[in-house]
Amino acid sequence: MHRMTAPSLRQSQILRGALDLCLLAVIAHGPTYGYEMTKRLAERGLTTVAEGSIYPALGRLQRDGLVETFRQASDGGPPRKYYRLSPAGAVALVEWRAEWEGTRSAIDRVLADIPQTPEVNIEVTREA
Amino acid sequence: MHRMTAPSLRQSQILRGALDLCLLAVIAHGPTYGYEMTKRLAERGLTTVAEGSIYPALGRLQRDGLVETFRQASDGGPPRKYYRLSPAGAVALVEWRAEWEGTRSAIDRVLADIPQTPEVNIEVTREA
DNA sequence: CGAATGAACCTTGCAATGCAAGGTAGTCCT
């Protein structure tokens, strides 16, 4: 718990298109339930991922046949809804991961050659 | 030109939140105009970035005072609208880049420990 | 001259989706 930098705005935007990938990745470890996923993600630094994002996303994964679910009682709380990877989900995981890496590299490539001294408009803030 | 996998869907989603960063990065090299930026980005692999995305984005950057613009005639076409980094833009570029790197690392961290043999639901597709 | 080409700009409408906020249960402890 060191960094206090509000990770908010930008992170949420980037997450778009990577969130479901991350969820699949977490689920790939074995059956997991939503509430726990938020914690797993937060541990790795995806602190803004809230339940309001995750449950709809899980619903989509299920709708698309990438995960399957089953309920199971828990001690000390309501029953949990576990998600587990389907064969199609395993395929998607591989594909999406490749796509993520492709896009990530492209972006890094664009960022790579930023000059240390960017061409800033120095100018004496005066105009007509 | 080997892969025919439409880069589309996922890339566009990830781009959300990184596009303006990329634009700032391109502009950091010196005054550039929109039409050229699409080409620069495409060269680096951001092939889905179309004008429909870029002009609104540039408008936002301008509205927020991160870039300044000026027009200049071109030979063989309508006048170009050049964008150039403002001091605030230079600051934003540094900040956003750090945020991108943070989120990127977090996502990679989540992806890092995917087991080679993910726990797939093997099961004989049969259920009461 | 008129049409086509290509550079270069911009707008509208659509659809996706992350999040804040709020709500419902279930169990346990005081």
Added chain:
DNA sequence: AGGACTACCTTGCATTGCAAGGTTCATTCG
């Protein structure tokens, strides 16, 4: 009874990438 924590889910909002279409300017070709 009340609080706290687990665990689920929904609604409404705002953002934003993109496809599609349209405009302007200059050159080239018939």
